[in-house]
Amino acid sequence: MQYVAVDGYGGDKAPYEIVKGVEQALESISDLFIYLTGYKKELEKLVKDFPKNLRERLEIVNATEVIRMSEKPSQALRLKNSSMALGIVLVKQGKADAFVTAGNSGAAMALAMFTLGRTKGISRPAIATLLPTLDGQMLMLDVGANVDCKPQHMLEFSIMGAVYIKYVVGVKNPKIAILNNGSEPGKGNQLAIASYDLLHKSKLNFIGNIEGDEIYRGKADVVVCDGFVGNVVLKVSESIPDVIAEFLREEIKKSFWYKIGFLLAKPAFGVLKTKTDYSEFGGAPLLGIRGACIISHGRSNANAIKNAIFKALKFSKEKVNDKIEKTVKNCAVLNQLKGAVRP
Amino acid sequence: MQYVAVDGYGGDKAPYEIVKGVEQALESISDLFIYLTGYKKELEKLVKDFPKNLRERLEIVNATEVIRMSEKPSQALRLKNSSMALGIVLVKQGKADAFVTAGNSGAAMALAMFTLGRTKGISRPAIATLLPTLDGQMLMLDVGANVDCKPQHMLEFSIMGAVYIKYVVGVKNPKIAILNNGSEPGKGNQLAIASYDLLHKSKLNFIGNIEGDEIYRGKADVVVCDGFVGNVVLKVSESIPDVIAEFLREEIKKSFWYKIGFLLAKPAFGVLKTKTDYSEFGGAPLLGIRGACIISHGRSNANAIKNAIFKALKFSKEKVNDKIEKTVKNCAVLNQLKGAVRP
CATH class of the missing domain: 3.40.718.10 (Isopropylmalate Dehydrogenase)
Structure with a gap:
């Protein structure tokens, strides 16, 4: 049992x-x-x-x-x-x-x-969350447990994220990236720069830095950041589809043909529900x-x-x-x- | 001249x-x-x-x-x-x-x-950017010039942002908020907590912390954060509509009726283009x-x-x-x- x-x-x-x-x-x-x-x-x-x-x-x-x-x-x-x-x-x-x-x-x-x-x-447990990408999913951590981090914690997050996505989600040899404001080595704040050095020296499958616009394009399987940045990114990401929907809703009201068109195409929008449906992702592990x-x-x-x-x-x-x-x-x-x- | x-x-x-x-x-x-x-x-x-x-x-x-x-x-x-x-x-x-x-x-x-x-x-010039909200626009700074900041810099950003949006954009008595991972006072990383104290004591129209999901809902006119967070948020925000569009495009191909519906409703999507059209926002000032x-x-x-x-x-x-x-x-x-x- x-x-x-x-x-x-x-x-x-x-x-x-x-x-x-x-x-x-x-x-x-x-x-x-x-x-x-x-x-x-x-x-x-x-x-x-x-x-x-x-x-x-x-x-x-x-x-x-x-x-x-x-x-x-x-x-x-x-x-x-x-x-x-x-x-x-x-x-x-x-x-x-x-x-x-x-x-x-x-x-x-x-x-x-x-x-x-x-x-x-x-030394620092983290909250990780699975998020949809264009061609699958990726794990982002930390998303809120540790708002001030040291490079060592980022390395711990990387290890924990890699183990989780490998064994629980089934991604072989997961690609790990640091969320950063630039992609080249040497870019970023003190934390990102020092974390890059640590991860680069480790035996993890570290692919380097990724920028904000690359998260949902599936470039990495594990995206590592401090809990402050992770939490903000998560909440921004959750809100944008809603904001877009509100803009659209107002606009569609303006014409009969928009309404008809929208009704016809509406099932297609279901894909967004499925893709971003947290209920399919099975929750965020405490690692x-x-x-x-x-x-x-x-x-x-x-x-x-x-x-x-x-x-x-x-x-x-x-x-x-x-x-x-x-x-x-x-x-x-x-x-x-x-x-x-x-x- | x-x-x-x-x-x-x-x-x-x-x-x-x-x-x-x-x-x-x-x-x-x-x-x-x-x-x-x-x-x-x-x-x-x-x-x-x-x-x-x-x-x-x-x-x-x-x-x-x-x-x-x-x-x-x-x-x-x-x-x-x-x-x-x-x-x-x-x-x-x-x-x-x-x-x-x-x-x-x-x-x-x-x-x-x-x-x-x-x-x-x-002491720290910043790059600010105007972004669309449900009912207008807001100014976010810093979005990349200063990746490691002190509370004093956040106060400087707040002052600069308030002056710019008031005189160049025409927002009277602009509401200023700190981007944070929680809304209550005392929430956040060391930088956000200490910045809250400074802004609270200042004579600015400081409305407190806002979370990631509130940025685009127009709660604040000026959203203050360090340049690392600002840059990541900006890039995440720019990418999500594109990712959604790619999901939809694939889905709409699957049915004739989706295509017809989409064609009818398509002009309504123009609102997104207008709302998020950087060309209407007139660029990001160096403050x-x-x-x-x-x-x-x-x-x-x-x-x-x-x-x-x-x-x-x-x-x-x-x-x-x-x-x-x-x-x-x-x-x-x-x-x-x-x-x-x-x-």
Whole structure:
């Protein structure tokens, strides 16, 4: 049996869509057991109509509080009976192999770090996210856990990203790039320049710097940046299609023929939904944490939760953490820095 | 008479579109005189059919070299007879009131800084760019001149951005925001947190932090960030509409009805072209330079050059530099920092 703890009260559509996602996952995988955390009474009502063969592979773990999306990580740490904290504790206890939440990612990172600790050899765990490219997908990290970084952290992100996309997503020999304001070596801020040197010396498949306009063209499989830049890029990227749609919507109203044309072509726009549908990407892993934790998008629907559970299982099954630990241990460049900055 | 120096060999479409833009500007403004820099023989051929009343308000200044888009700023400084360097020298000599180029922006910044010097009280000149929002436009800076910044520089950017958008674009009491990975005070990297404190204490119309997804929603008139983040955001933003278009193009091919629908609705897509048409925005000003320099987009067509010339004239006429100097002088917060970091 494989065990996953799921935060029943994480995200905008909790608990209804979370429960539905859990049901779909249980249907798809016959040896899956789910611990669902949250307000037990309410959750019981939602699962009471589950078929018996699903219900018997589900345990509800009662929580007395919920971490809000606006909660500060430092505050969240005190909410020890929250649906999120209890899910992570289940991983710590070895009852669950992995944890999934669509809740507050900063809080999840803080709780996971505090409860599970860091992967050996990693000084800065990171949040990574899969994003669509013209011909597939790529992993960007960090997207918010570490706003001020040192070159060493960028090297750690690169190693973790490479291991994750290789074993969980299945990209062979992933190409790693530093997000930069210029493509030539020597370009960038102090962090990018020093990180370039480290990555260049490492044995990773480092392809150099890429600029902002190259991210979505699929030039690299892993795009490395500090969490400040990553977070801003992620949010800018998510907002632009919406802004474009609003511009278009206003314009299409202006003519009958535009409306007809748009109705005819509308299904084609579905491709954008599919390509940018976070629910298909299966969530953002916390990398560098001693445990498999996946943060699903705050707007997660059932499908997103189901896919996040799949990714969490793969994360656990592939022993991503062991592989990161091993790669870090064998990384001469990182070992040389040990004395200087590493914990 | 008003005098503008124009780099005849800057940008991808030089010299043809530059010359056309100059012609349009001369047609529009009867007391405009243009110094056009570049290879004289070639330029003479292009302007020989200008009507007499335009040709007599145009002087071609011969250059023996051209700064390429890939040239490093440090290299560009040595090319003293380049079309770009000669244009900036004309401003220095007082022959031209302003300078316009669609060339290499890093080189233009380096040459302008070296030749014209900084505006009094400004330690870090910046490149600012106007971008479309849902209901208008906003100015983002820095977008590439300063990749590593101190809080003081962010305050300088804010002052320069506010003066420019107020007097050149006409936005009264512009709202200023710091680009950040969270909206609450106390969020962000060290630079953003410390900059927040400075801006909060200043007399600027500071509205706090904005996140990446709020940039294009028009929440702020001036968005301040370091040049690394600004450059990445700008390039990501420019690429996403193209990527979306490529996704759509592939999809529309798949059905006859999609094609018909798209053809009918196509004019509506024109709104995106207009909204995001850099040629309407009139280029990116170099702020903090003792002189009015406008960098037009590298893909500038005639219209973009014409509008950049208009902006350059406004920049000069409104004495943007004097106003920046005065605002800086009266900024108590900035004066307090003087002893510590300022030049």
